[in-house]
Amino acid sequence: MPRFRWITTACFATLAVVPSPAHSLQEYAPGDVAEVGTIRGAITFRGEVPAARMVKITADPEVCGVEPRFTSDLLVTDESYGVKNVVIWLSDIQEGKGWEPTAEPRTLNQKGCTFIPRVLVVPAGERFFAVNSDGILHNLHTRGGENRPINKAQPGFLERLPLKLRYPDIVRVECDAHDWMIAWIVVAAHPYYAVTESDGSFRLENVPPGTFTMQVWHERLGTLTREVTVLADAEVSVDIEYPAGP
Amino acid sequence: MRTLQPVIGALAAVTFLVSPAQTIGQESPWRDGTPDPSVVESGRRLYLRKCAFCHGAGGRGDGSVSRYVFPKPRDLSMGLFKIRSTPTGGLPTDPDLFKTLSRGLPGTTMPSWSNLSTMQRWQLVSYIKTFSDRFENEMDLELQPITIGSPKPPYPESVASGQRLFLQAQCWTCHGMKGKGDGPSSHTLVDDWDYPIVPADLTTSRNWRGGYQPEDVYRSIAVGIGGTPMPSFSDALTEDQLWDIVNYLLWNIGS
Numbered sequence: 001m002p003r004f005r006w007i008t009t010a011c012f013a014t015l016a017v018v019p020s021p022a023h024s025l026q027e028y029a030p031g032d033v034a035e036v037g038t039i040r041g042a043i044t045f046r047g048e049v050p051a052a053r054m055v056k057i058t059a060d061p062e063v064c065g066v067e068p069r070f071t072s073d074l075l076v077t078d079e080s081y082g083v084k085n086v087v088i089w090l091s092d093i094q095e096g097k098g099w100e101p102t103a104e105p106r107t108l109n110q111k112g113c114t115f116i117p118r119v120l121v122v123p124a125g126e127r128f129f130a131v132n133s134d135g136i137l138h139n140l141h142t143r144g145g146e147n148r149p150i151n152k153a154q155p156g157f158l159e160r161l162p163l164k165l166r167y168p169d170i171v172r173v174e175c176d177a178h179d180w181m182i183a184w185i186v187v188a189a190h191p192y193y194a195v196t197e198s199d200g201s202f203r204l205e206n207v208p209p210g211t212f213t214m215q216v217w218h219e220r221l222g223t224l225t226r227e228v229t230v231l232a233d234a235e236v237s238v239d240i241e242y243p244a245g246p
Numbered sequence: 247m248r249t250l251q252p253v254i255g256a257l258a259a260v261t262f263l264v265s266p267a268q269t270i271g272q273e274s275p276w277r278d279g280t281p282d283p284s285v286v287e288s289g290r291r292l293y294l295r296k297c298a299f300c301h302g303a304g305g306r307g308d309g310s311v312s313r314y315v316f317p318k319p320r321d322l323s324m325g326l327f328k329i330r331s332t333p334t335g336g337l338p339t340d341p342d343l344f345k346t347l348s349r350g351l352p353g354t355t356m357p358s359w360s361n362l363s364t365m366q367r368w369q370l371v372s373y374i375k376t377f378s379d380r381f382e383n384e385m386d387l388e389l390q391p392i393t394i395g396s397p398k399p400p401y402p403e404s405v406a407s408g409q410r411l412f413l414q415a416q417c418w419t420c421h422g423m424k425g426k427g428d429g430p431s432s433h434t435l436v437d438d439w440d441y442p443i444v445p446a447d448l449t450t451s452r453n454w455r456g457g458y459q460p461e462d463v464y465r466s467i468a469v470g471i472g473g474t475p476m477p478s479f480s481d482a483l484t485e486d487q488l489w490d491i492v493n494y495l496l497w498n499i500g501s
Contacts, residue, residue, distance in 0.1 A: 059419055059430040137416035139477040143438060148335035148384070149326065151470050153477035155415040161481055176475030177419050179434040 030098035035232035047244030064113035082200020115183030274340035289373025305377035325380030331391035353453030398489035408494025451500035
């Protein structure tokens with residue numbers, strides 16, 4: 001019976017050593033929400049913003065252009081120091097609204113050799129589409145994390161490519177054919193996710209009353225955590241500034 | 247040249263028909279995926295003697311000679327392997343790993359380990375899988391090997407269709423118009439560890455990582471090469487179209 005003994009040992013070892021993956025912690029039950037409040041705020045950063053990186057267009061100049069382009073992974077407005085493309089979500093909410101139906105499926109568009117939007121929120125396990133508006137070869141190459149890394153080609157003739165990501169996570173997507181193309185797919189366990197506008201503002205609506213952990217994530221500035229208390233029929237304002245340190 | 251075309255076609259067809267069958271990559275000796283711990287332990291000892299100087303004692307691709315070789319030895323801790331018969335995102339099967347050990351990876355410093363006994367290679371397979379917890383965590387995810395049908399005979403129409411598809415699907419963006427691996431995007435490619443990587447030179451089929459039998463080439467295009475920029479084309483191309491590209495690569499560019 002050595003084989004069975006080994007299996008048993010392995011099972012216990014797995015329980016003891018391997019931390020539970022984050023997705024197993026996400027329990028969320030959508031339902032009717034009667035009393036609700038709103039969280040609104042802005043994410044700012046007053047530190048030094050690195051200069052935009054110049055990329056030389058090497059492939060497909062007829063679509064991507066011939067002039068060098070400038071890309072930046074940190075977009076901060078001059079006036080209010082608001083940061084664009086910050087993801088905000090309530091990580092421990094267990095009950096609340098369901099996903100609002102969308103007229104069109106959610107899409108990650110590849111247009112002008114850029115991913116649009118740069119940060120896309122999709123419900124976990126729901127189908128969405130990669131759209132190729134350029135008519136040239138792009139590919140969707142994801143990295144690590146909770147979901148299995150995939151790399152799918154989307155040649156110019158394949159306008160829509162269905163995709164599905166199963167576990168809540170923030171997945172980096174790249175196009176290898178055009179190395180400046182980067183997007184982030186936020187795979188959401190529930191609808192209480194927001195992405196900041198260019199002035200850094202965000203809103204989370206129809207939140208049931210309670211105290212929640214709010215996660216704030218930016219691709220370059222990293223993750224912050226705040227506690228937020230929501231009251232029924234009230235709007236709570238949460239402004240967060242990323243530390244300016246190195 | 248035109249008069250020679252039928253002769254070349256006939257030769258191609260004959261070679262195609264007599265090409266040797268796959269002889270390696272049998273069924274794993276433990277079909278339920280759980281080898282005896284003594285097997286894993288034998289694999290560990292063998293790994294430290296034979297593999298660790300490239301792949302590192304911890305399997306992270308950081309062995310003592312790793313800095314001197316290109317492409318760099320694979321980091322085995324992420325469950326990402328170049329050669330697998332499962333769709334993109336899947337783990338390799340045991341026979342996939344056995345096959346890679348037995349054949350090596352042509353064009354790299356990974357040699358064939360067919361000098362080891364069959365059992366020793368299976369022991370190594372069982373140990374290599376312990377470097378990534380994906381092999382335990384994702385056992386419930388059903389990702390079966392893709393079905394690879396019978397190769398399409400390399401008639402001129404198929405080869406010509408393959409050439410058109412090579413252009414339309416823009417394989418040349420990385421591999422170059424003549425398949426030399428010098429396409430416009432070839433200089434900016436990195437692997438999943440951000441190390442620079444070059445596209446395959448398709449004119450030297452003996453160096454193709456996944457092998458050069460028609461079924462091997464089909465698999466490489468259909469599921470991609472794990473951890474590298476080579477993507478899976480199975481969403482974009484039909485089975486028939488994939489075989490046409492295989493024929494173009496084998497009987498035009500790579501021959």
